[in-house]
Amino acid sequence: MDAVDVSKSRDLDKLLLRHGNLVDPGFSPGPDLRDDIREYVKILVVGAGGLGCELLKDLALSGFRNLDVIDMDRIEVTNLNRQFLFRLEDVGKPKAEVAAKRVMERVSGVEIVPHFSRIEDKEIEFYNDFNIIALGLDSIEARKYINGVACGFLEYNDDDTPKSQTIKPMVDGGTEGFKGHARVIMPGVTPCFECTIWLFPPQVKFPLCTLAETPRNAAHCIEYAHLIKWDEVHKGKSFDPDVPEHMQWVYDEAIRRAELFGIPGVTYSLTQGVVKNIIPAIASTNAIISSACALETLKIVSGCSKTLTNYLAYNGGEGLYTKVTDFPRVNDCLVCGPGILIELDTSVTLSKFIEMLEEHPKLLLSKASVIHGNGNLYMQAPPVLEEMLRGNLSKPLYDLMGRVQKDTIHVSGTSLLNEQKQSFSTKLRVLFKGADGVADMDTAIGA
């Protein structure tokens, strides 16, 4: 290690090289710790938006040198009031690529690999490559997906305690206006995103009859134009909020409807806000939440202080208010729990099993793909794979799983839980009746 490097971490060294009192029991300070963080720790930043830009900068200046960032979006003008790694001339370029480049330009030694891609398009194993996943997202769906993936790596011991080496920690941030949250998710130990899904209130949706018959405010007029009138007029052509002409059309229609009913307040800005469900966002809140997430990342990796247990709520609108809540885990959580126990006869075929998933009240999973260990038993797509594996459908699952009495498998597909269609993946614990040693089966966690 040369002298330049040592003094560059002048401030960080105080935390990493010195003994402390309020630290993790496993904390072992010293130059080795600092160097290991540089060399061996890999972190994935999901999202290169308001939070992601800050996270990359914060992590790069917290001694991490191996970072990846994934984001499918391109830079827009409306990003520039907070996403400080982007300039006007970057508009239209992939966020992940520009963000990675800018941070590498300024922080020497850091290596950031950008992925201009949907998170769903990466192999699951891609995510297993990282020590920690840091989430800077603004959608619940994307959080659910990553949460499912990270929790999917979790394995349990026979006594239902999580195997510590399979825990894939996540830090998650979210903001809206002057408010935000930062949280630490240790799958199997602290609640996962799904355990506390109620923290995200359902989106406000107007009843269609209100829109169609008794509009009362500007938003009703806008949603009428957007959800009803558009389809009436543009048969078969789907509405695209990113096409300015489409937005203009909705705005004009909304104005017309507002005038018809004598309702004030329809503006272009409101039209965009309602149709795109725009969440107001500012630089300062993103900075606050991201830095809290990055600090927790550093603490998880190094043990240089206690970790947040486990949810920090922040509200800067009325005064300044922060609150830490230790939310409990949901023990039979479908995502981070040990998995639903399914008892099967050894004769049950894979296709019969897939049918059963559809009827299982806690799954309602249709079009399931099934993975056991590192091998695919059946995949719905791509077609090549489907064809290759089709032959498995008629074989007994017991045989396909290597004739063991009890094992874990992963299934994914479309679930109708909570009366809405959503892609869903989970792990299941399969127990074969009539196989050896069935007497000790665990019935406590039955479905």
Next chain:
Amino acid sequence: MRSLSIHGKITEPAKSKNQRTGIKWKDNLTKQENSRTVRDSHYLIEQPSDSEWNICKHLAGIRKGFSLSLSFSRNTHLFSLCCDSLLSLADANHCKIPMERLEQEPTMAEPKKTKYDRQLRIWGELGQAALETASICLLNCGPTGSEALKNLVLGGIGSITIVDGSKVEIGDLGNNFMVDEKSVGQSKAKCVCGFLQELNDAVKANFIEENPDTFILNDPFFFSQFTLVVATQLVEDSMVKLDRICREANVMLVFARSYGLTGFVRISVKEHTAIESKPDHFLDDIRLNNPWPELKSFVETIDLNVAEPPAAHKHIPYIVILIKVAEEWAQTHNSNLPTTREEKNEFKALVKSKMVSMDEDNYREAIEASFKVFAPRGISQYTQDIINDSCADVGPNSSEFWIMVAALKEFISNEGGGEVPLEGAIPDMTSSTEHYINLQKIYHSKAEADFVAMEQRVKNILAKVGQDPSSISKSTIKSFCKNARKLKVCRYRMIEDEFRSPSVAALHKCLDDEEYRIAIGFYILLRAADRFSATYKKFPGQFDDGLMDHDVAQLKTTALNLLSEMGCDGYLLQEELYNEMCRFGAAEVHVVAAFIGGITSQEVIKLLTKQFVPMQGTYIFNGIDHKSQCLTL
């Protein structure tokens, strides 16, 4: 002579009628552009009054002595606001509106609006204008100060001036994103300034390579040119001196400091008043417990037993249902409304009994909203405290805010009949469009009438205290009326007073409270560290010289002395904190600096926009378990 010109460009749908009634303006140019009517108009007003000038200055983001040009694009709000102020300006100055056409292009261009879209949705055009007219001075541009400024520059702050006398060292590269390897050896202020300018070319970015203490000690007038000073990483002695200077010069001041895993943010202004405090949850102002005659007579026109058409019964808005049921209740209960839990349940049952089928959302909403009938009449304690504040006894130097509070006080005991001016908006509820719009009109016209009464009182009071009777604009008074229940007054002790005589009761409370233990520990230790450094010319544990144990012991002694001085004899701090504080060695860790800087910029925004509510007391960051606290001492 100063003059003011406003350039208006309105685009609106071709079929829409001119809805801007009451605004007299001449179309100098009308042409068809992409099937939309484009109007260009220009108003020139000579000799605007101070307050009108201020509004327009705010709107345009310029300083006195310059001409002003504004454009409006699809923004009727800003337009009507501006016209509003122009009209009253014209009234007051006997100006003719409009005067002549302006050839030049509008300045507030569309891309800028798009760029700031996500924040305009939070603080609006006026908030944005306030930011764009502000000039900020930053003292010390380590990561804490740099990050705070970064967030402000992105948001389009008017100008920044960075004061820092240090050169970039290699160590700075590890905690400050605004400097890089090429910066080593150069002025830190210059490098940070250069990077920030890159983020937003609309911001005027300046730097002065000078130690802040030079100005604090030798040139206090330096600070009076700024709207607000952000002072980072100052020690106690400099804080006290700067605080005196800024109070004297009426310049807002925010202190910020990062120190290992702790740090603080502290606002210091004599008084901050906010009209638009924008609370998250606030009971709507629909007066179900105290309906006025027009509302009552509208309610009388609707029959709850309506049978035709079949949908009519389930489209009666809950406002009507509840006022009717409340009247029915009052008739059998000596004109009283329900007060006990039993009565409240009976009332809800009475509402329920009016339902004709189970699918009537309006009745379900009425039952849920019946607490609004039970709510006490009149004003809240907080509003009571504001109107009783000694500042509400106004004089020639009173601010707009307090003049309006004085008017509010009169209003409440006269026209208001114990209530503040009506807000004038109603929440969405199940209703036919017709009923809903009629209700909106009734609430709106009551709010208008209240506003007119308030405006008259404001004018009278202004005249009485010898101020220009038209110096407070219509739109300001209107906003005041709309937010009369949500006014906020924040006052901050001088740093010197807090340091010399902190509230002993508050200190004891914090020292005894588990949730505050670490925060109050850090508060004391941050002060103790400054005393330590005054004695030893270094912070505890700052250097790796093998003297950590010595520093821990010294720091502890200093802290205990301090506690004793503060009237907290016998209290101890959490023992582990002494060592932690020495371990921190005054490090400015980037993530902590980004957090503290983030909070700082957020508070600056609230102070400048006068929207939302700034923090009270000293915010102590606790990076160990995040149980950070605001300590009001």
